[in-house]
């Protein structure tokens with residue numbers, strides 16, 4: 001019994017003869033093959049895919065921000081005051097902060113001793129940047145370079161976050177530093 | 189006697205190395221060609237590190253074949269609880285061995301005169317004992333010289349299907365059984381058209397001996413074209429190509445093992461090197477089918493105007509070549525042709541979508557078979573009228 005299908009293919013005699021359509025298909029794939037092969041042979045790249053991780057793909061959006069940097073104060077110390085807001089807001093729970101205290105620096109008594117972002121889990125949402133009250137964490141137009149066989153090795157530690165880019169962010173407007181003689185209320 | 193044995197052992201070694209080497213090469217070609225066709229780079233992660241250095245030899249991913257083999261050899265050889273362990277273990281061999289055997293009758297070069305081959309040795313007095321040893325014996329470059337070569341090809345390649353059926357039946361799995369049933373019916377449907385296409389070829393050449401067929405193809409047609417099978421019998425070429433791909437169970441005829449429906453078809457339950465043997469036999473079959481195509485339709489080891497003595501151009505000019513050079517050229521021609529034919533098969537495999545099962549059967553019985561029969565009738569008629 002022949003059933004009528006609603007999406008019956010509408011094929012003319014030409015398509016039904018099959019062989020000519022086969023030849024056409026072979027010509028299409030063949031032309032792609034020889035085109036790409038010619039590019040390879042003339043030492044150009046004949047593929048659309050990137051050779052990850054050796055190559056950076058060319059079609060990242062110019063707005064893509066894929067690396068975190070921790071900004072620094074003018075004297076080179078971490079701007080972060082270890083308030084844990086970024087770690088709290090992070091939807092992927094991938095920021096780990098271990099604080100240390102330095103009560104001599106009364107303006108910034110708390111600073112991170114360890115600050116790690118686990119790039120095997122980060123979803124690059126940028127919430128951490130939004131949440132930071134100190135403008136201490138930013139994202140730059142780059143991608144993290146962490147292909148590894150082991151996800152334990154995909155964490156970015158503090159010094160890496162500080163040194164991915166030149167230590168100071170040139171776009172940064174630094175908050176005014178305490179002038180000589182100015183005294184923090186606590187110390188008064 | 190000893191000389192014959194020696195030479196044939198060399199031929200056998202060459203044939204096996206030829207098949208296995210090209211099969212391994214084709215696994216790489218398949219990956220790379222499909223990748224380039226699809227704008228990709230293709231497998232290139234395998235490398236060999238040069239000892240004591242940091243230099244990694246990637247060689248365009250050529251080592252992936254070795255890695256595949258090593259992986260398959262080292263994997264766990266899982267055996268399902270089946271009701272017939274003997275058949276289960278026998279099946280991969282039955283699938284792989286006939287494929288290897290077919291190559292025995294295929295001539296991969298012209299006439300070899302070992303005595304003449306030694307002419308190029310720089311010190312004649314050193315080569316003299318060997319020359320005396322071989323005398324004036326000449327050999328066809330072929331493992332087994334059989335009068336009924338083409339029948340042997342059909343007979344032995346038909347045996348290969350038993351391995352498939354046995355594998356599907358003995359692994360106690362519905363997917364395997366379905367794949368085996370499909371393979372069996374597909375083989376029956378396409379072997380007939382293949383046989384008819386070959387008969388029309390036999391009618392054209394007037395011989396069953398593959399060697400004679402190749403020799404026939406060294407002629408010149410209408411002063412320009414070589415008398416290759418593809419020019420004498422273009423329709424038979426298409427029919428044979430189609431039927432051969434169907435026999436090889438590759439896309440677009442890969443219904444016995446189609447991944448999207450039957451997991452892996454008849455070898456679903458096989459693992460490790462048993463599965464590897466099925467895969468390898470599939471790639472060896474590409475080599476063998478290409479070799480058959482080349483032998484039957486593309487002039488075998490012939491280059492146009494090349495004879496055993498050198499080139500003889502149609503305008504009367506000749507260019508004599510020493511025997512070793514001719515032998516080398518013929519073997520090389522055959523190899524290059526086989527590689528190109530294999531690449532063409534891979535191109536087909538990555539271009540066409542798979543048939544539906546009823547389409548496959550309709551195509552085989554209602555299209556290919558009448559066409560092959562018509563072709564045969566036309567050929568016989570032409571031969572009979574001596575046109």
Ligand code: SF4
Pocket residue numbers: 086089090091092093094095117121122123124125126127128129
């Ligand atoms: S970008 Fe989003 S996911 Fe990544 S660390 Fe910041 S808040 Fe977490």
Ligand code: SF4
Pocket residue numbers: 079080081082083084085086087097131132133134135136137
């Ligand atoms: S980076 Fe910003 S939000 Fe995160 S702990 Fe440091 S100061 Fe707080």
